[in-house]
Amino acid sequence: MNVITAYLETMFSAYPHNPRMLEAKAELHAMMEDAYTGYLAAGLSENEAVGRVITEFGNLDELAPQLGISAEIAPGSSSAAPVLSATTVPPAYAGSDTARRPAPAPVTRDEAERYADVRRRTEPRLAFAVAMFVVSPAALVALVTLSSGGAIGLGQDPAVLIGLACLLVVVVTGVLMVVRRDQELAPFRRLAAGEFTRAPGVDRWADELAAEVAPRRATALQVAIGLWILAASPVLAMSLLAPPAVTNSWIGVAVAGTLVMVATGLVVFIPTNWAQSVAETLTKTDGDGHASDERRSIVGVIAAFYWPLVVAIFLAWSFVGSAWGISWVIWPIAAVLFGALASGLSAVERYRAAQ
Template identity: 45%
Template structure:
């Protein structure tokens, strides 16, 4: 119950301690305690019961009309600095509040399908070009040359890319007020983290089913590419590898289109409970992303220098491209080590 009481105190903290608000706070506490007892009686664990109470009673503005305190809430919000988030200290970012977390979750929920559409279009963009060039010319399925097919397929690809980018840009407008939560510029709050865990648990069923379907599609997506590649190598068969690549992209895009719209709750949990500054972090703490960003700011310019020096001085343009996959794999390893080290330090701190 301590978590619920702390949560209740945090809900009313931004507002003045008037007799009416104090009375409403007592009423709400009784309601929350009853809801907690009912959840325990229904067989839920302590954490599940607390999470349910926080979810059901997490927005004071929604409860204000029933409690009869809507005028007081509106009046307090109109006053300067009443709703400003409290600071984590003289140096740390502000602590995330539950209304901010709920705004982030709502933005992700309402734009989840938009995200799936945009990403699927970007993945699918090259499919028309591959399909047309793979069925024209020597393939003999379309009465046109490969160059003619490219002239048709390339504009279609660019249109799909432009459409996907436009969709994602328009989606980003929904996150203007919570941009700091997406970039990790906040301090975690235990109550908000508990609420985020509950939110993810409530929506894990549809997400798991969608993920299973998507993984199945991603696994079988290799079949068209491999099959057409093998078929093209057989005597008497034409090259249909490009067509196989197009079918592979379709299956990958379909998997993303199915999965991403169901991932909004898990994504919200990840942003609120795994990103940002831990509440008990010492002064001077930096996130793993910050450290990786500092490394990247020097790593990639150095990689470019190595690539250009190698290419120009040794005239090795045909082989110097290997710098990029090697650099990518190496940087991925560095990022993994930094993230793992940060998690181990956080675990020891707890």
């Protein structure tokens, strides 16, 4: 720790020894000491811990916005004007001499912990909402094929009406769950948008949190992938093993089973992904946040008219062509196309970022 203290003294020796700088030095010393203790507890040697701490906290220019001393160490500030204290100058200003704008406020450990707690509590709600969106057409598909094949004593029109009612109720319930979750996450919108300055202590805490939950997340992902791969088995079994008469009546039930298996995989995996998502949110750069927001906005605009168009095509095909027994195929096709579109946008953004 003596090496770290000496290094810290050297870092601050070239700058004014005013109260704000002394306070920042004490704050940074506490952060470095916490990191050093944490690395020792993790099993690193003293030399390794010192090296890690100096690597993580050794650039005062990067740490200045978090410590509120950008004005004190900014190049040319001493020649242009006297050094100002934090009581007269906003904590952090970044940019060139011709265009200065305030840097986002740094994320605090308390804010990060509260954000993580809300994500942990609301992630199961998101999982069930997404699962409900996936299974929403299951009742419609199953009832229509069963009624058209004479497997149940229900006319096709009543079956369609009941199926559509179930679909709408399930979708509305899922939307309400998502809206409620968004309300709970509203106080942390700046974090989700990347409008904050990263803090080394928070970065380390977020990475440790993700590492702690990683084994459970990996297990859940394995189970979910298994369910998603096996999800095609009900349809394949019904198509290949059952007689044609049985297939015509029960293929909708097999499709519903496929949707249920996909939804089950989502319910298994999504609740375990909160820690990794929190870590990615808290450790992303401003540029990453802007690109992510731009990509989400583009996908959101496309989704705003894509899915209503799919619903309109589905209903038009089904009612006009009396094709309830086959029109359900539009849903998996539309989902695959939308997934490919979203993945393509992500690939384009990664390519642009690499240039």
